[in-house]
Amino acid sequence: xxxxxxxxxxxxxxxxxxxxxxxxxxxxxxxxxxxxxxxxxxxxxxxxxxxxxxxxxxxxxxxxxxxxxxxxxxxxxxxxxxxxxxxxxxxxxxxxxxxxxxxxxxxxxxxxxxxxxxxxxxxxxxxxxxxxxxxxxxxxxxxxxxxxxxxxxxxxxxxxxxxxxxxxxxxxxxxxxxxxxxxxxxxxxxxxxxxxxxxxxxxxxxxxxxxxxxxxxxxxxxxxxxxxxxxxxxxxxxxxxxxxxxxxxxxxxxxxxxxxxxxxxxxxxxxxxxxxxxxxxxxxxxxxxxxxxxxxxxxxxxxxxxxxxxxxxxxxxxxxxxxxxxxxxxxxxxxxxxxxxxxxxxxxxxxxxxxxxxxxxxxx
Amino acid sequence: xxxxxxxxxxxxxxxxxxxxxxxxxxxxxxxxxxxxxxxxxxxxxxxxxxxxxxxxxxxxxxxxxxxxxxxxxxxxxxxxxxxxxxxxxxxxxxxxxxxxxxxxxxxxxxxxxxxxxxxxxxxxxxxxxxxxxxxxxxxxxxxxxxxxxxxxxxxxxxxxxxxxxxxxxxxxxxxxxxxxxxxxxxxxxxxxxxxxxxxxxxxxxxxxxxxxxxxxxxxxxxxxxxxxxxxxxxxxxxxxxxxxxxxxxxxxxxxxxxxxxxxxxxxxxxxxxxxxxxxxxxxxxxxxxxxxxxx
Amino acid sequence: xxxxxxxxxxxxxxxxxxxxxxxxxxxxxxxxxxxxxxxxxxxxxxxxxxxxxxxxxxxxxxxxxxxxxxxxxxxxxxxxxxxxxxxxxxxxxxxxxxxxxxxxxxxxxxxxxxxxxxxxxxxxxxxxxxxxxxxxxxxxxxxxxxxxxxxxxxxxxxxxxxxxxxxxxxxxxxxxxxxxxxxxxxxxxxxxxxxxxxxxxxxxxxxxxxxxxxxxxxxxxxxxxxxxxxxxxxxxxxxxxxxxxxxxxxxxxxxxxxxxxxxx
Numbered sequence: 001x002x003x004x005x006x007x008x009x010x011x012x013x014x015x016x017x018x019x020x021x022x023x024x025x026x027x028x029x030x031x032x033x034x035x036x037x038x039x040x041x042x043x044x045x046x047x048x049x050x051x052x053x054x055x056x057x058x059x060x061x062x063x064x065x066x067x068x069x070x071x072x073x074x075x076x077x078x079x080x081x082x083x084x085x086x087x088x089x090x091x092x093x094x095x096x097x098x099x100x101x102x103x104x105x106x107x108x109x110x111x112x113x114x115x116x117x118x119x120x121x122x123x124x125x126x127x128x129x130x131x132x133x134x135x136x137x138x139x140x141x142x143x144x145x146x147x148x149x150x151x152x153x154x155x156x157x158x159x160x161x162x163x164x165x166x167x168x169x170x171x172x173x174x175x176x177x178x179x180x181x182x183x184x185x186x187x188x189x190x191x192x193x194x195x196x197x198x199x200x201x202x203x204x205x206x207x208x209x210x211x212x213x214x215x216x217x218x219x220x221x222x223x224x225x226x227x228x229x230x231x232x233x234x235x236x237x238x239x240x241x242x243x244x245x246x247x248x249x250x251x252x253x254x255x256x257x258x259x260x261x262x263x264x265x266x267x268x269x270x271x272x273x274x275x276x277x278x279x280x281x282x283x284x285x286x287x288x289x290x291x292x293x294x295x296x297x298x299x300x301x302x303x304x305x306x307x308x309x310x311x312x313x314x315x316x317x318x319x320x321x322x323x324x325x326x327x328x329x330x331x332x333x334x335x336x337x338x339x340x341x342x343x344x345x346x347x348x349x350x351x352x353x354x355x356x357x358x359x360x361x362x363x364x
Numbered sequence: 365x366x367x368x369x370x371x372x373x374x375x376x377x378x379x380x381x382x383x384x385x386x387x388x389x390x391x392x393x394x395x396x397x398x399x400x401x402x403x404x405x406x407x408x409x410x411x412x413x414x415x416x417x418x419x420x421x422x423x424x425x426x427x428x429x430x431x432x433x434x435x436x437x438x439x440x441x442x443x444x445x446x447x448x449x450x451x452x453x454x455x456x457x458x459x460x461x462x463x464x465x466x467x468x469x470x471x472x473x474x475x476x477x478x479x480x481x482x483x484x485x486x487x488x489x490x491x492x493x494x495x496x497x498x499x500x501x502x503x504x505x506x507x508x509x510x511x512x513x514x515x516x517x518x519x520x521x522x523x524x525x526x527x528x529x530x531x532x533x534x535x536x537x538x539x540x541x542x543x544x545x546x547x548x549x550x551x552x553x554x555x556x557x558x559x560x561x562x563x564x565x566x567x568x569x570x571x572x573x574x575x576x577x578x579x580x581x582x583x584x585x586x587x588x589x590x591x592x593x594x595x596x597x598x599x600x601x602x603x604x605x606x607x608x609x610x611x612x613x614x615x616x617x618x619x620x621x622x623x624x625x626x627x628x629x630x631x632x633x634x635x636x637x638x639x640x641x642x643x644x645x646x647x648x649x650x651x652x653x654x655x656x657x658x659x
Numbered sequence: 660x661x662x663x664x665x666x667x668x669x670x671x672x673x674x675x676x677x678x679x680x681x682x683x684x685x686x687x688x689x690x691x692x693x694x695x696x697x698x699x700x701x702x703x704x705x706x707x708x709x710x711x712x713x714x715x716x717x718x719x720x721x722x723x724x725x726x727x728x729x730x731x732x733x734x735x736x737x738x739x740x741x742x743x744x745x746x747x748x749x750x751x752x753x754x755x756x757x758x759x760x761x762x763x764x765x766x767x768x769x770x771x772x773x774x775x776x777x778x779x780x781x782x783x784x785x786x787x788x789x790x791x792x793x794x795x796x797x798x799x800x801x802x803x804x805x806x807x808x809x810x811x812x813x814x815x816x817x818x819x820x821x822x823x824x825x826x827x828x829x830x831x832x833x834x835x836x837x838x839x840x841x842x843x844x845x846x847x848x849x850x851x852x853x854x855x856x857x858x859x860x861x862x863x864x865x866x867x868x869x870x871x872x873x874x875x876x877x878x879x880x881x882x883x884x885x886x887x888x889x890x891x892x893x894x895x896x897x898x899x900x901x902x903x904x905x906x907x908x909x910x911x912x913x914x915x916x917x918x919x920x921x922x923x
Contacts (some may be wrong), residue, residue, distance in 0.1 A: 074458055121643040128402040132590045133643045143633045147626060160805065191781035196782035198791065199766075199773045202759070206767045209756035216716055217830065218742030218771030227777055258584075262465060268463055271545055314483045319473025326466030330459055331451045353538035 007333050015037055020353055023345040024182040035182060039175040048174040050265025050287065052181050055244045058283035059091070059185045061267040062192055062276060063291035068265070069273035071228035073122055074206025077134040078236050078264045080141035081111040083256035085237025089152055090159045090244045095150075102167045104184060107241030108234040114141065115233025122225045138258055145223070145253045158252040164245050169199055171245065189240060193276050265359055266322055272336025281284045289325075290318050369499050374616040376502055380510035383610020384415055384571055386605045389596070391564035391590035396598055397524075397533050398519070398557035399449065401460045402590070405468035409562060409582030412475040413437055414569025414578040418486050419479040424515050430566065437562030440471070444560045457636040472583060483579035486570065508573045516567050520560070529556050567584075591639030599650025605651060611635045663898040668727075669694040670838060671871050675714055675724035677707075677894075680775025684710040686894040687724065688721065692838075697864050697871040699881045701905075702891035703914060707749060711891065712840050715872070716748045717741045728838065740773040745837035749844060751874075761826050764815045765801055769794045791805045793819050801829050805859070810918045821852050832863070839863065853877070857884060882906065905916045 033361040039047055064078045086108030092098040092106045118137040122130050164171040171180050195201050203224045206214035215221055244251050263286060271282020294314055301307060311329075329336055388410070395403040416436055420429035444467055451464050470514040490508050524530040532553045535543040544550055565586075569578070572585055588611070596607030615631040623630040642649060665811060668691035677713045678684040681757035683705045691696045693735040700708050717738040725734045728744055735745075747768070756764050773794055783791075792872060802808045804823045810818055815826050825843065841860070845853050857880060863869045875881050882886060882902040890898040890905060898905050905911055 002759065040833070068458075068762075071456065074461065117575075121640070121647065125643055125647045128457060129594065129643060129647060131402060131461060132594050135587070135590065136643075139636050140633050140640070143629065147629070155817045182473045194783035195777065195781045196896055198783065198787065199770060199775055202763055202767050202776050205759050205763070206756045206770075209758055212718060212738070212755045213750060213754040214719065215738040215766065216748055217767050217834065218739050218752075219767070220739040231777065262469070265462065265465065269466075313477060316473040316477040316481070319469050320477065321473075323466040323469030325475065326469065327448060327463060330455075330463050330466065334455075334459070341457060364373075 007060035023341075023348040023352070025346065030344050039178055040350065044174050047178050050291070052174070052178055052245075052247050054284050054287045055181050055280075056239050056247055057264065057267065057287060058280035059089065059188055059242070059355045060239035061237050061271065061283045062189065063232045063239065064281035065227045065265050065268045065273065065275070066192065066196070066204070066235065066273075067119075067232035067277045068273065069268055069278075070201060070208065071204035071223060071225065073228060074128070075118075075143065075229070075232065076131055076258070076261050076265070077118060077138035079218070079231075079256040079258070079260035080138045081115055081233040082243065082260075083145055083251070083253060084111040084141060084233075084241035085240030086116055086251035086256070087159065087240075087243050087253075089241030090161050091150060093164075094159065094162050094246075100171075104238055104241040104245065106235035107244075111237025111240065112230045112234035115236075116226050116227040117227050119234075122229070122354070123222055126299045135258075138261055141256060142214050142253060147156070151251075151253065156252065156254055158250050160242050160250045177246040179283030181242050182277060184238065184242060186237060189280075192231075192235070196276065202223070208214045225284060260310075265327050268336075269326050270336055272338030273334070275336065275338035277341065278338030283339065285325075285337060286322070289321060290314065293317055293321060369621070371617070372384070373500050373502070374620040376500065378503065378613035378616025380506040380612070381610045381616065382500075382609040383510040383605075384514045384568070384608075385559070385589055385592050385611055386608025387564065387571075388568045389592040389604045389608060390517060390601070391561045391568065391586075392589055392593055393598065393601065393604060394520070394533075394557050394561045394564065396593075397446045398458065398536060398554050400450075401464060402593075403561065404423035404464040405444070405471060406561065406565065406589070407586030408471035409437070409476070409578065410442070410467035410569045410572070410586045411582045412471045413562070413566040414486070414515065415475045415479040415484075416572040416583055417566065417570055418484045418573065418578045421486075422479045427432055428452060430570075431656070434563065437566055437600050439559035440607075442555050445555045445585060449554070458517075468583070472580070474578070480589055481580065482575075484579055486573040488570070488574045490574075505574065505604040509575065513571060516564070517605060520564075524601065525562070529553055531612070533557055570651050587619050588635050594639040594648075595642050595648075595649055600651035603649055603651030611638065614638060641659040667694070668692055669729055670715065670872070671725075671727040672711075672715065673725045673727075675711075675721045675726065675783075677710055677714055679717055682850050683894055684716065685721070686849040688891070688896050689694040690889060690896070692870060692872060693779050693886075694870055695868055697860070697873060697884050699873045699875060699885040699888045700891060701819060701875070701878075701881055701888060705893075706891040707894040709842055710894075712748060712842055712872070712874060716746060716840060723812075724858055731835060744835045745835065746840070747831035747834035747836035747838070748840035749824075749842055749920040751846070753823055753827050755823060755828075755830075756827055759815060760812050760817050761807055761818070761829075762795075762802065762811040764826050765798045765829045765833045768796065769797065772835060783885075790903045798829075798833060801832050804832075805829050808911070818846060821891065824848070824856075828859075834844070836869055841873045841875075843874055843876065845875055845880055853880060860884060878906075 038051060042051065053333055060078055064075060067073050067075050089103045089107035093100055093103040098106060103137070114137070118134055121133045125133065145151050145153055146157050152159055165364065166180070171177055196204075203219045206217065206219055207221060207224055211221055227290040240251070240256070243255075248255075267282035267284070267286045268279055270285055271280070274280025297314065297317065333339065370583060389404070391409075392404045393405055395401060395406070413433055417429050417435045418434055424432065448463055448467050449460065452460050462572050483522060486507070488508075490505045493504065494507060494508060495504050518575045524534060531550040532543065535546075535548055536550065568586060569582065576582070576585070592604060596603030596605070612633075614634050617628040618634040666742060667886050670690065670692040672688060672690040674687045674689060675685055676683075676686055676687055685713065688707070688711060690698075690711075691783070700711060710719065714721050717736055717740070721734060727733065727734060731744070732743065733741070740884070756767060759767075773790055775790055779785070779787035799808070799811070802811055805828065807822065807825055807829060810822060815823065818826065828841075828844065844856060844860075848856065860871060860873075861884070864871055873881070885902055887900065888913050889896055890904045897910045897914060898908045900908075
């Protein structure tokens with residue numbers, strides 16, 4: 001994954017001979033350029049309803065990928081950590097006037113603190129016992145948020161943010177919000193990308209693959225498992241805060257139930273466990289899925305002459321397709337969309353620069 | 365005096381419900397014994413079964429509805445074993461668990477596509493007036509449900525102890541490779557375990573459905589069996605029963621005494637709180653073997 | 660004599676007992692390993708050899724007795740602190756980090772020698788960056804020494820078995836060990852591979868002064884490599900001495916013959 005981009009690119013070896021920088025580099029530059037000008041080319045609906053939530057959930061999925069994909073620890077509570085971040089941020093900004101950037105950090109910090117607490121049993125228990133522990137925290141956190149007095153209370157506890165201002169910048173239009181979200185997510189992704197390629201990321205992967213061998217090499221299980229939960233839930237908390245300031249303008253408890261945690265888990269399975277890129281690809285895929293299904297079912301209805309599908313049917317079809325996708329990727333493509341992309345890029349490389357492709361064929 | 369009676373009533377009601385949790389939990393135990401997996405889809409199977417039973421009743425009546433659903437659940441179970449779990453064999457526990465999450469999503473979506481998302485009632489025709497035992501009132505439907513659940517629990521225990529397949533399951537749980545060497549048909553035993561888990565899902569779905577109605581939240585009820593498993597220790601059937609009783613009692617007492625002060629809903633989380641405490645301080649549960657540690 | 664040995668021993672294991680739920684694996688073992696020697700532990704299957712390595716590397720804690728390394732009591736030390744002291748080991752079943760490349764596997768061995776924390780690693784600037792570069796350099800040298808340079812970017816679990824064994828060894832070398840524990844390093848190797856590995860071990864021992872504890876079934880390897888040999892049977896040390904002394908020992912012959920009958 002991460003280092004594959006830098007390391008395994010066959011093109012890198014042949015760079016001296018060719019001026020073609022490699023499909024992945026080209027794609028990355030194009031992606032950055034597109035991200036920067038997206039508000040100019042996309043309609044407001046696409047920015048507001050698709051681009052922003054995709055990026056935010058991509059960040060949360062990346063966080064989950066750190067703990068589940070890299071460190072190999074299951075977590076079923078990512079949505080609850082987002083909720084903690086959302087409520088912390090909106091209370092900090094709306095009630096106490098904490099500046100937005102600090103409020104976002106604070107949202108992450110509170111979620112991270114809870115993440116460490118939830119991760120504590122992971123020192124003594126493994127695998128699916130940990131699943132129950134994180135599932136329990138998902139229920140308990142949401143339950144508590146519905147009952148503490150500062151959130152407005154009730155099953156639909158919701159807090160709206162006052163107009164978002166950062167220094168002199170009014171973050172009011174979808175374009176403003178998009179750039180706010182993009183900036184934060186880009187920074188966090190840069191940080192996480194470095195992290196997974198570093199000593200820390202290697203320690204996580206080593207624990208995932210063989211915890212005894214890892215600790216013989218000097219990796220402290222206690223420290224690194226807790227760190228994985230800490231960083232992962234920090235990312236979730238920041239994503240929750242971004243939902244408030246850059247997406248819906250509110251923290252609402254019913255938007256972070258168990259099904260959302262499962263959705264985020266699905267994103268990293270589909271996108272690729274243990275892949276930075278995969279987290280975002282998976283998020284985009286899962287966020288676009290309902291739209292894709294709606295269009296398909298409309299087409300089908302029109303073709304068959306039936307009436308358009310009801311909202312309920314659509315939601316249920318989404319469930320079925322989501323589950324099927326998760327199973328398909330687990331069984332057939334366990335490294336997810338990220339791996340498909342890597343293969344495609346390698347193929348394009350080969351088309352573009354056959355000599356290098358031949359070299360690659362020689363190595364493999 | 366009235367205070368005490370109130371407490372006893374809560375305790376009895378709680379334990380009756382607790383027996384129903386034990387039954388749901390045994391659905392998980394069956395799969396766990398066969399393949400060392402927490403089957404996240406057990407809740408979705410419960411929902412699927414309940415919706416099928418309720419959906420068929422108007423067409424064929426209660427008894428036929430149960431029988432047809434039993435067949436349907438067998439098909440679902442064997443299908444799950446074939447297309448989901450056999451291809452994932454040899455993968456990590458984490459991967460297989462994620463597989464059950466995906467399978468759960470398919471079942472939930474399919475069940476509601478077929479039968480609709482509207483909550484439905486399920487009447488078993490048990491008179492609702494409470495039974496008076498001395499000073500204590502006990503709900504008749506609860507009592508009968510608990511009795512059925514209890515019988516089912518005993519049946520499952522007997523199945524494990526007495527039948528060839530049940531013994532095979534235990535052998536597989538102990539050492540899958542060795543079990544295969546001595547000629548235990550792995551796939552058949554697994555299919556049977558899944559089918560039985562399907563039967564447990566029907567019983568859970570019908571009993572819980574008659575209590576709270578048949579709707580989406582049902583899969584959450586089934587998930588509450590997970591704390592029961594943690595508290596009891598997943599490899600101990602006796603532990604699961606005791607834990608079910610504890611969870612039921614804790615829910616009823618918690619709701620009765622604490623819930624009134626904080627606006628109710630204590631029963632939704634108390635099982636998880638207790639399970640979390642166990643995971644932190646006694647991860648092997650009440651009766652489980654302390655073999656969860658590394659190596 | 661024993662007192663003198665104990666003073667200069669780099670590893671001093673005294674009266675170590677270890678039991679798993681009633682099954683006794685080690686019943687009062689003493690070992691003194693001198694700096695710079697190759698010390699082999701042999702014995703029939705189930706004699707407690709790997710358990711001994713696990714006790715020394717802190718994977719299991721002795722129920723009784725003490726372990727001193729370089730004069731420090733590390734009986735109760737946690738596993739992850741052993742690498743920092745300079746104790747490294749290989750694994751009988753390799754225990755490679757399967758999803759990681761060869762280079763990454765070996766880099767994990769540098770973990771205890773690196774300092775950058777989570778924040779520095781995320782920023783990847785200044786100290787963290789320099790440190791990463793330096794240790795990647797060290798790892799490249801280790802891979803070169805083991806003849807693995809060509810496979811640095813390959814996933815470790817895709818290599819042939821013999822190379823996987825070298826990755827396991829490379830991981831241990833990356834620790835910069837003073838004491839290297841080798842758990843059946845020759846298992847599953849052919850003659851040529853064994854000879855090459857023996858040369859490597861000799862080079863590590865003589866050239867770099869690394870003390871080696873070796874568990875090995877191939878008696879030819881043990882006899883030609885070791886300075887001293889200890890024989891374990893049923894969790895007890897029944898003999899110790901130079902290869903020649905041990906191979907002439909009555910109890911050793913008996914223990915082996917006895918177990919041969921059981922095995923075959």
